[in-house]
Amino acid sequence: MSDHERPAVDLQLDRAHSSRIYDYFLGGKTNFLADRMAAGSVLGVFPAALVAARINREFMHRATRLLAESGIRQFLDIGTGIPTPPNLHDVAQRVAPDARVIYTDNDPIVLAHAAALLLSTPEGRTAYVQADVTEPTGILTAPQLLEALDLEQPVALSLNALMHFVTDEGRGRAHAIVDYLKDALPSGSVLAMTHATTDFAPEAMGKIVKIYRDAGTELQFRSRAEFARFFDGWELLEPGIALSHQWRPDRPEDATHVTDAEAACYAAVARKP
Numbered sequence: 001m002s003d004h005e006r007p008a009v010d011l012q013l014d015r016a017h018s019s020r021i022y023d024y025f026l027g028g029k030t031n032f033l034a035d036r037m038a039a040g041s042v043l044g045v046f047p048a049a050l051v052a053a054r055i056n057r058e059f060m061h062r063a064t065r066l067l068a069e070s071g072i073r074q075f076l077d078i079g080t081g082i083p084t085p086p087n088l089h090d091v092a093q094r095v096a097p098d099a100r101v102i103y104t105d106n107d108p109i110v111l112a113h114a115a116a117l118l119l120s121t122p123e124g125r126t127a128y129v130q131a132d133v134t135e136p137t138g139i140l141t142a143p144q145l146l147e148a149l150d151l152e153q154p155v156a157l158s159l160n161a162l163m164h165f166v167t168d169e170g171r172g173r174a175h176a177i178v179d180y181l182k183d184a185l186p187s188g189s190v191l192a193m194t195h196a197t198t199d200f201a202p203e204a205m206g207k208i209v210k211i212y213r214d215a216g217t218e219l220q221f222r223s224r225a226e227f228a229r230f231f232d233g234w235e236l237l238e239p240g241i242a243l244s245h246q247w248r249p250d251r252p253e254d255a256t257h258v259t260d261a262e263a264a265c266y267a268a269v270a271r272k273p
Contacts (some may be wrong), residue, residue, distance in 0.1 A: 046206060174230075235271050
């Protein structure tokens, strides 16, 4: 299909989108007025949002590097967001040039920038799937994924700051989705995940939920116990569940430069037995 035959995609630039708000917090340029207004409202009630976004991203870098160093060669990153270097494949392929990475997101703007996610090493592979985590079957059966990943070999599943955008609707939907993805992966696979919480700043985080809802996006922050349930049946790597900046920091001082309330996000990595 030629470019002029492709159907027009409604980028919904008049509505804030979570991936573009996150891009703004990370200092990116792929965000628009609606996104910046929503981001400004978040900063008004939670000034540490910029710090929280950055340390969350840094967790992804550390976890990916560790997993590549431990021998993982396949990565599935769901809820990728706007490409902000270094991306997951940059980190993984720096350690292991033959690493294979699948990115997925449901924001058409991410699709428009997906070329930045596809700059693989010659030995490795990257691919992009336009998909939504709430329909995990579509992700796992996508031709791009099946061509790039061998689901009989260990896969690192990255769910970075994603599942708090999946509300339970009274039926445990978020945990069911993660369980479905975990069940599809073989022994030796790993789950690397972060998730925002109300455990340390409930009032501010409650206001953030309202800001996102008013912008058209539902949020559900979860407690430590609820976060821990995502890893049921898998073996947590040291140090277990921690705040995002306290999970294996590169330098000891990195674990103390923000408060728990400013981080407001749990992180963990676990391996399938």
